[in-house]
Amino acid sequence: MTKVTLTVNGRAMSGECEDRTLLVHFIREKLGLTGTHVGCDTTQCGACVVHMDGHSVKSCSILAVQASGSTITTIEGLAGQGELHPVQAAFKEHHGLQCGFCTPGMVMTAVDLINREGGTLTEETVRAGLEGNICRCTGYHNIVKAILAADAEMAGGRQAAE
């Protein structure tokens, strides 16, 4: 067993785990943050996407011990208590979710996509950017709409701030 220390959603957290424990299982089972999901075994579906040191990462493709010392944001920490991040709000507004299982990973990927390419996104680049996230319910139609709407709103926010 190895001790893993992380800053998760702004709070220092630590726990013991086997060396083979994946970050996603550490987050779900040791930290009790079950918003991050496991949808496959081959790093294909993206239901487990979290942000590690500010970048999206599939938390099933990294060991918890490798992540030790890093800063993690999960879906639970994306916005303040009771609030929605603009991407979360856009998913609600545009019906970008149905069963909700892929949603945390989709939202975390979308936030990272907007952070990286915000203001320049098109339907084509959003679809390309979602290549690593699988949704079985929505046909992606409304997810794409939601991300483009969130991008426009966040770009507006950035402009207003400048």
Added chain:
Amino acid sequence: MGVEGIGARVTRKEDKRFLTGKGRYTDDMTVPGMKYACFVRSPYGHAKISNIDATAAKAMPGVIDVLDGKQLQADGIGNLICGWMIHSKDGTPMKMGAWHPLAVDTVRYVGDAVAIVVADSSGEARDAAEAVVIDYEQLPVVTEAVAALASGAPQIHPEAPGNLIFDWQIGEPEAVDKAIAAAAHVTEIEILNNRLSPNPMEPRATLGIYDAAEDHYTCYTTSQNPHVARLVMSAFYNVAPENKLRVIAPDVGGGFGSKIYIYPEEIICLWASKKTGVPVKWTSDRTEAFLTDAHGRDHVSKVKMAFDANNRITALKVDTIANLGAYMSLFSSAVPTYLYATLLSGQYAIPAIHANVRTVYTNTVPVDAYRGAGRPEATYLLERTMETAARELGVSPAELRRTNFIRTFPYQTPVIMNYDAGDYEASLNAAMQAADWNGFAARRTQSEAKGKKRGIGMSCYIEACGIAPSAAVGSLGAGVGLWESAEVRVNAVGTIEVLTGSHSHGQGHETTFAQLVAGRLGVPIESINIVHGDTDKVQMGMGTYGSRSGAVGMSAIVKALDKVEAKAKKIAAHLMEASEEDIVIENGELKVAGTDKSVPWFQVALASYTAHNLPSGMEPGLKETAFYDPSNFTFPAGCYIAEVEIDPDTGETDIVQFVAADDFGNIINPMIVEGQVHGGIAQGIGQALLENVQYDENGQLLTASYMDYAMPRADNLPSFKLSHQNTPCPSNPLGIKGCGEAGAIGSPPALINAITDAIGHNKLTMPATPMKVWQALQTAH
């Protein structure tokens, strides 16, 4: 219609918890003392089990116990059953082979469960599962249905000689043969409907908890119908009497049919919890899901469609072989029979139809309902045949369909169904207009100038939803009734709980069901909660599948609301000293029509519970229950058009536009209905272009991960153009037809019709991968 009532695009009440990571799915559940299960599964497609040695596994770190099928059988746990009886045309009942939850002496597909390991952690359970030594004697394997029927094929179940489960027919063979003999033209085609894996993003999971003090079981499970799960586990599998078994299906991450069935794992984890004295949780990984979740489709059919000299269809003859896998899953027998052949009239007036269906055991995962269930197979067969016939007859595909549309309702088909309402030409016209069908020739010329092949194809689908009424399905062999229940509980402060037997696993019932109540009573949608998915809270219900929650589930709520309203009006009339007939409910108030007298809703609710001043003889309280059994199926229909551009050098298909024009009857929430159609189309496009379950000759599943099974991703799909041409359904109080499956039913033939149009070659099977399309292009004229 108000801002929150029927017809409004209300954003979903349930979204916030899913968007903030607060959804509660089965694998998120933990209870004190909980341990983890891993199943030991057959690595062979077909084998005798000669010995199971768990000695080493039991000595591994963290292992609590290893249990096998002989122990399960000794404890009296029953075999899994198929709940829909089908008789062969010679009158003999279907030949159901034994399905032990844990295999006892024979395994029949790769993934068949043989033993369960319970350990402190999931990792330790998995380590120990690998240490269970099982001696197998391999037997010959067959995975394809046609091969399984051939003489000399491996025998899979002793109960089903030649692997034939039943040989069933519907319709009039003599009339059909006569019409074919007299036809001006006969179109013949062989149709393959590829095998699919449903793949809800949440893998199946279950948590079995046995409470020895109460001799009571709790089962958390990823189910679309927890009450049916409890009924079946109690009545057939002898897990526990119903009053000693609580089944909870909390948030469920998609189902698409695959979570209707009661699988071995739920039964085994409950039993293992009693055996070991600890709560036992099992969560499927994705490969296990491919290996064990019921697959869908897998039909091979031969079709003859006869026409007279005016291009009117005179007869349809269909011979289908359906692969049901290694065991008969819960509703497997109904899918290729009453959910399939009864839809073979499509949108067309066909005087004579005959379908013969043989179902077959193979060494593959059991096959059961997957989104559409039988209806996509019927639609694909019919719409590929219509397209082929149009090409052979030299008429436009739209013209051939128009010539044969059913135009008057009700319409009795020769295959049981009685269509109650529809306007097929309206959807066809709307779709063609949205797709700019007339501009296609010019677009094709532009594509040709770029060296691309362009094609357009349509599909006119019909489906039967609601899967009811109970007496009708009972007479056809169903082991259950297909009504739905609802309870409307008005609290003393006027807030409302609606308990429904329907189950939401993405469909948004918490919003649409609340819209119905908010619209009826004029109370805020926030004051209404929808409760579902727990057999301890909700009265018996039948669950969600077959696009039935709107048509049947909401109708039950209407019936309960009728009773609540009637009682509330009596109380209001008493309070205002008015006549009951004069009371109207508007904007959260009960008013005396034509006066300014009113009492607020909450005051009536409170009066019902204080019971200080009720009409003489009235019981206190404001809570009513209703069970609703519909009078007919519902018949959603529509027209889908796909337009594709193909790169002849690579065979890659680009969907340049996809149009859906649907008739769903009345719509509660257009936003949610559109979402259902988007998702259905994506699954249909997946079937047509990408997805295919493939076994090798040894019965190994080659497509058991997302690296091998091509799921539709965002960059495989276009945005969709939708419209509605609704004719209200006369068979239920809300006029709803259902919308959950249409997309998956209507889209595959539209795409294949478009691709075969583009490449000028009609022989193409799904999925139309770039390799297949490229190969077809090499032999096209």
